Amino acid sequence: MFDYTFQWRAAFKALPDMLQGAWVTFETAALSMILGVIIALCLVFMRQGKNLILKGFAATWISIARNTPSLFQVYILYFGLGSFGIHINSWVALLAGITINNAGYLAENFRGGLKAVPDTQLRAARSLGMSAPQAYRLIVIPQLLRIVFYPMTNQMVWAVLMTSMGVVVGLNNDLTGVTQNYNVMTFRTFEFFAIAAVLYYLIAKLIVGLARLLSWRLFRY
Amino acid sequence: MFETSFSWGDLQYMLQGAWVTILLTVISMIIGTLAGVVCGMARALLPRSTIPLAWVLDVFRSVPLLIQFVLFNALKSIAGLDWSAFTVACIVLGLYVTAYGTEIVRSGVLSVPLNLRRASRSLGLSYWQDLRQIVMPMATRVAFPGWVNLLLSVMKDTALVMWIGIVELLRASQTIVTRIQEPLLVLCIAGLIYYVMSLVIARIGARLETRWQEND
Numbered sequence: 001m002f003d004y005t006f007q008w009r010a011a012f013k014a015l016p017d018m019l020q021g022a023w024v025t026f027e028t029a030a031l032s033m034i035l036g037v038i039i040a041l042c043l044v045f046m047r048q049g050k051n052l053i054l055k056g057f058a059a060t061w062i063s064i065a066r067n068t069p070s071l072f073q074v075y076i077l078y079f080g081l082g083s084f085g086i087h088i089n090s091w092v093a094l095l096a097g098i099t100i101n102n103a104g105y106l107a108e109n110f111r112g113g114l115k116a117v118p119d120t121q122l123r124a125a126r127s128l129g130m131s132a133p134q135a136y137r138l139i140v141i142p143q144l145l146r147i148v149f150y151p152m153t154n155q156m157v158w159a160v161l162m163t164s165m166g167v168v169v170g171l172n173n174d175l176t177g178v179t180q181n182y183n184v185m186t187f188r189t190f191e192f193f194a195i196a197a198v199l200y201y202l203i204a205k206l207i208v209g210l211a212r213l214l215s216w217r218l219f220r221y
Numbered sequence: 222m223f224e225t226s227f228s229w230g231d232l233q234y235m236l237q238g239a240w241v242t243i244l245l246t247v248i249s250m251i252i253g254t255l256a257g258v259v260c261g262m263a264r265a266l267l268p269r270s271t272i273p274l275a276w277v278l279d280v281f282r283s284v285p286l287l288i289q290f291v292l293f294n295a296l297k298s299i300a301g302l303d304w305s306a307f308t309v310a311c312i313v314l315g316l317y318v319t320a321y322g323t324e325i326v327r328s329g330v331l332s333v334p335l336n337l338r339r340a341s342r343s344l345g346l347s348y349w350q351d352l353r354q355i356v357m358p359m360a361t362r363v364a365f366p367g368w369v370n371l372l373l374s375v376m377k378d379t380a381l382v383m384w385i386g387i388v389e390l391l392r393a394s395q396t397i398v399t400r401i402q403e404p405l406l407v408l409c410i411a412g413l414i415y416y417v418m419s420l421v422i423a424r425i426g427a428r429l430e431t432r433w434q435e436n437d
Binding site (some may be wrong): 004024041063064066068069070071072075076079080082083084100112157160161163164165168176189190193194196197200204205 | 286
């Protein structure tokens with residue numbers, strides 16, 4: 001049954017390149033997460049506002065991001081935008097796709113979190129003489145982030161996992177892309193992808209650990 | 222601009238792809254839910270001795286599904302098993318569902334107050350009777366929204382099986398794009414099909430949820 005010789009040495013020779021790919025993956029995930037959080041906050045406040053156009057825009061964004069596969073979102077950015085004569089490279093398509101997805105999911109989390117921050121907090125801040133942006137920045141958002149912190153770390157892991165889809169639109173310098181390159185050259189599929197799996201696991205754990213480290217400021221009280 | 226070579230046959234091809242998507246979702250959900258209930262109950266009732274199980278399932282949640290598909294497909298060839306790509310996809314997705322389902326079931330079981338279980342035991346129910354008639358119904362209600370979310374996310378994740386060569390909805394639409402070169406239209410139709418499928422599931426889930434709560 002098992003007449004296959006594993007060739008781990010060849011696979012380990014590729015490790016430096018794969019680590020470089022892992023760094024690209026990490027960067028992409030982190031960037032999409034930062035952008036995603038910012039956009040999600042904008043979407044939440046748009047949805048709360050009175051402007052009907054902004055409200056509709058936010059609602060549409062969230063429902064599309066949550067109800068279609070993330071692979072589809074990357075696809076439509078990469079292939080679909082070509083119809084309008086806009087050609088973006090695969091990394092931008094991947095980043096934009098994941099960011100749209102992250103923003104949609106995070107906006108829903110934030111909406112739940114915002115409900116949990118008492119209204120009186122905002123009013124107290126305003127009556128202490130803070131301007132509305134100040135009150136949101138200094139009072140509401142820190143409390144909000146505290147409530148949604150654990151769902152957010154989940155989303156971070158998801159962002160890392162989603163970066164692996166870049167290979168489908170032809171990205172070749174992230175972890176999956178590099179692995180796929182080596183796979184095509186050597187046909188040692190199992191070895192290379194096993195190492196990639198281990199690296200992804202480590203990146204996911206690293207990101208969660210980093211988030212915990214950074215969150216000390218949120219949970220210091 | 223509004224002329225298109227998208228034909229009726231193409232739409233049928235895409236709907237066939239959508240059927241494969243649904244089939245994959247249903248089979249993997251059945252496998253995953255059954256295994257998830259077993260593992261989740263074990264995790265909730267014997268938390269100490271099942272810690273290794275938690276580690277193993279954590280791996281399935283921390284490695285991209287795409288990598289899992291490729292890895293498992295390669296493993297199948299190495300082991301000399303003559304399985305179709307569809308079987309491999311079902312097994313990998315089933316494991317993936319198991320990994321998430323276990324956590325959902327566990328939190329559901331843990332949400333049943335311990336005093337309630339003590340009460341049922343002191344009324345003379347046996348351990349298994351208590352589990353089946355008191356814990357399970359209450360845990361189901363808590364776990365159900367999470368299960369629907371899982372169902373939705375699995376349906377979307379099935380798009381990744383195109384990488385091991387199964388023609389599902391997204392792959393079918395890509396094939397059509399390659400032929401008629403109208404990516405925006407075809408992809409929008411594919412997106413619409415996904416959107417409608419998710420919306421239907423979400424609506425049914427929400428309705429079931431409210432119906433169950435009426436009886437409280």
